[in-house]
Amino acid sequence: MRILTTLTQPTSGAASINGTPITDRTAVTRQIGYLPEAPPLYYNLTAHEQLDLAAGLRDLPEDQATDRIQSLLDRLDLREDANTRIADYSTGMRQKTAFIQAILHEPAVVFLDEPTAGLDPRAARTLREMIVELADEGTTVFLSTHILPVVEEVADTVGVLYEGQLVAEGTPTELTHRAETGDHQTLEEAFLDLTSDESDTVEADEYD
Numbered sequence: 001m002r003i004l005t006t007l008t009q010p011t012s013g014a015a016s017i018n019g020t021p022i023t024d025r026t027a028v029t030r031q032i033g034y035l036p037e038a039p040p041l042y043y044n045l046t047a048h049e050q051l052d053l054a055a056g057l058r059d060l061p062e063d064q065a066t067d068r069i070q071s072l073l074d075r076l077d078l079r080e081d082a083n084t085r086i087a088d089y090s091t092g093m094r095q096k097t098a099f100i101q102a103i104l105h106e107p108a109v110v111f112l113d114e115p116t117a118g119l120d121p122r123a124a125r126t127l128r129e130m131i132v133e134l135a136d137e138g139t140t141v142f143l144s145t146h147i148l149p150v151v152e153e154v155a156d157t158v159g160v161l162y163e164g165q166l167v168a169e170g171t172p173t174e175l176t177h178r179a180e181t182g183d184h185q186t187l188e189e190a191f192l193d194l195t196s197d198e199s200d201t202v203e204a205d206e207y208d
Contacts (some may be wrong), residue, residue: 001144007036017109019107033107035115040100043087045077047097049115051104058105072100076126091118099127109140114167116150126152 002008004015006025007092020027039051048069057066071081076096087092094119111132114125131154135141146149151158152172160168160175168175 001034001036001113004142005029005111006031006151016162024050031108033102033105033110035098035102035110035112037113037117039101041094041098041101044085046083046085047073047089047093048082050097051100054101054104056132060105068104068106069100073106075130076100076123092123095119095122096127099130103130103134103139107139108136109142111142111144113144114146116145116147117144 004017004022006022006028010022015022017028018031020031022028039089042053044152045053049074051069051084052065055069055112060068070079073171076099078093081089081093086097087095095115099112099115102112102124115131117126117129131141133197135154135156141154143151143155155172158168158170158172158175159166170178174188
């Protein structure tokens, strides 16, 4: 994910975002949003100040930014605490603020690394609903997670990485039924089988 978001230079192979090579960092970063595992937030700012800053860096018109920020704060139950310093936020509140920051400018592609980490069940449900809505509206969502029920709920295409190799790719249903026994009930069962069977390995570019 760091390579695809231009934060780490590849040592080999090639990749592109919407046809733009990742070596063209300026063009790529205009098209993407990114929520890393450790959210990039300024703890001395309030959530509103953080999001205003993000909007300014993305050149969003002020009126458009204000409306979108308020809408997203409302959706994730942060509006009442929007003028509280992020340093005083819980882990879940910081995660929600960082998620808003990643999608604020309506990117063509958004990268989400464990986006529901630290969220209570209600907030996690809302965030999953928002991810599905983003995809329905045409945003490509690249979601990395170890929580397989989340994958089953929101993903239409899944890639399974095991020890640096892409060992399986397909829909959740296809992967569930791909193992030799054919009677797997969950993606987790299929994943365990797929990663233990070297015959399922497919070729993929490797990055260090």
